[in-house]
Amino acid sequence: xxxxxxxxxxxxxxxxxxxxxxxxxxxxxxxxxxxxxxxxxxxxxxxxxxxxxxxxxxxxxxxxxxxxxxxxxxxxxxxxxxxxxxxxxxxxxxxxxxxxxxxxxxxxxxxxxxxxxxxxxxxxxxxxxxxxxxxxxxxxxxxxxx
Numbered sequence: 001x002x003x004x005x006x007x008x009x010x011x012x013x014x015x016x017x018x019x020x021x022x023x024x025x026x027x028x029x030x031x032x033x034x035x036x037x038x039x040x041x042x043x044x045x046x047x048x049x050x051x052x053x054x055x056x057x058x059x060x061x062x063x064x065x066x067x068x069x070x071x072x073x074x075x076x077x078x079x080x081x082x083x084x085x086x087x088x089x090x091x092x093x094x095x096x097x098x099x100x101x102x103x104x105x106x107x108x109x110x111x112x113x114x115x116x117x118x119x120x121x122x123x124x125x126x127x128x129x130x131x132x133x134x135x136x137x138x139x140x141x142x143x144x145x146x
Contacts, residue, residue: 032057034133035073041066055136062130065123072124074109 034057036042043066046059061067082098102121106113111121 032135032137034059034068036061036067036069039069039071042069043067057137058134060132060134061127065126065130068124068127068131072128074111075105075121075124075128078105078108 032055033046033048036046036059043061043063045061046057046067048055048057050056059067079098082100083094086094100108102118103113106117106121111117
């Protein structure tokens, strides 16, 4: 049995941190039910309609994987943070594919880097890739007025 590695207190400048993305940019995600809030596998679709009826969200899961959960959302926040950092560095052509190691991603989202952590990461990526979201929300054109 190997000894457990202690967390490295040294800050790694090359790993985008979850807190780097402004929360205001995540407003729609936080206000609407895009993810399951439960840890156990959810297959029942989420059907949401705002009180005024103008905004609706439908989230569907694939039975093999279940619906993406709020814990899986950390991966999307990490990805948005990485893209935001590139934008702040003046990169004009943002990549369509982000590359990282599983270890660096697990560290960035503050998850266990043991064997179970890698299994949970794989399951989270499967859920994120297979969850389907239909919505009436559209990206705003021009400047964001929030």
